[in-house]
Amino acid sequence: MHPIMKYSAKTLLLSTRPWSFPVSVAAVLLPGLYVWPQSVSACTGSDAHVLLMLLWTLVSIVLFHAASNLWSDYFDFRKGVDTDPSIGSATITGGLLTARDTMIYASILLAIAVANGLLVAWVVGWPLLVFGAIGTLLVVSYPWMKFHALGDLDILLTFGVLPTIGTAFILTGELQWSSLWVTPLFATITVAVLHANNTRDNKRDSHAGIHTFAMLIGARASQCVYFIEIWLPLLWCVLCVGLTACAAPCGCNPHFGWPLLVASLISAAPAVRNSRTMAGFTRGESINNLDQLTAQHQLLNTLLLTLAFTAQILLR
Numbered sequence: 001m002h003p004i005m006k007y008s009a010k011t012l013l014l015s016t017r018p019w020s021f022p023v024s025v026a027a028v029l030l031p032g033l034y035v036w037p038q039s040v041s042a043c044t045g046s047d048a049h050v051l052l053m054l055l056w057t058l059v060s061i062v063l064f065h066a067a068s069n070l071w072s073d074y075f076d077f078r079k080g081v082d083t084d085p086s087i088g089s090a091t092i093t094g095g096l097l098t099a100r101d102t103m104i105y106a107s108i109l110l111a112i113a114v115a116n117g118l119l120v121a122w123v124v125g126w127p128l129l130v131f132g133a134i135g136t137l138l139v140v141s142y143p144w145m146k147f148h149a150l151g152d153l154d155i156l157l158t159f160g161v162l163p164t165i166g167t168a169f170i171l172t173g174e175l176q177w178s179s180l181w182v183t184p185l186f187a188t189i190t191v192a193v194l195h196a197n198n199t200r201d202n203k204r205d206s207h208a209g210i211h212t213f214a215m216l217i218g219a220r221a222s223q224c225v226y227f228i229e230i231w232l233p234l235l236w237c238v239l240c241v242g243l244t245a246c247a248a249p250c251g252c253n254p255h256f257g258w259p260l261l262v263a264s265l266i267s268a269a270p271a272v273r274n275s276r277t278m279a280g281f282t283r284g285e286s287i288n289n290l291d292q293l294t295a296q297h298q299l300l301n302t303l304l305l306t307l308a309f310t311a312q313i314l315l316r
Helices: 009-015 022-034 036-042 047-079 099-124 127-147 151-172 177-185 187-200 202-208 213-217 219-245 258-266 269-279 290-315
Strands: none
Touching: 009 099, 022 036, 022 047, 022 151, 022 177, 022 187, 022 290, 036 047, 036 151, 036 290, 047 099, 047 127, 047 151, 099 127, 099 151, 127 151, 151 177, 151 187, 177 187, 177 219, 187 202, 187 213, 187 219, 187 269, 187 290, 202 213, 213 219, 219 258, 219 269, 219 290, 258 290, 269 290
């Protein structure tokens, strides 16, 4: 029997940290809805085909995300970053999986994700191989980049820029650089999940001999960066709705309608709560669960923006 088969399906699911999956779902779902009108046109009016490709892309990125989480857990444990099961990931320290089985499971999921990505590329075209190769490299190199203060950049590219362009290409068959208009609506919240984790773990990371971005800039600057990351999506939406409403005399038209502004305003509610939590960090207050709270913010943000993009499509 394969070592992984001795674990229950529930244990295998929990070990991948499914609470974090809203960040990868947002990276495909929101760009996909943004380019939906062009996608339907490119697919000769077939909404069903576009929906099928969008769901296939969602499965692909969630597989990569699950593998990335396990890969990161293994190297955090090996480096001595994760030692307390009550803080951070408890995949290994909490006894869900052994370190060896975590690496095996991560490798299996990554192999499945790569194989699935190759199949998608075979269907839609070779340019997707470039994005897939870069994404895979970023997933594999994430522990090293995190330990050298580049983890935030890695996450921004892996769950922001690359899936936005990749999803647009999968659905339209073309490189839609204009799809990057939608990236700031979700990507900085995704980075904030990691930043909250690293800010909380400053002392433990220092003892482990690694250097995260949060460590380099210090506690107060880390607070400011976090505030910017979770409030930028709302500010960006206001800007883009304004550009759209005034017919974008500068030639930039992001095609953002009023439903997106309403959704962004509503999704700001958890941003207020999370800002207060982070504000207490320098006063010695706990931010142990702020990474999960930020992921919940991303979940609400994704749900509301999904409804808004759907309404925008129907109103056209």
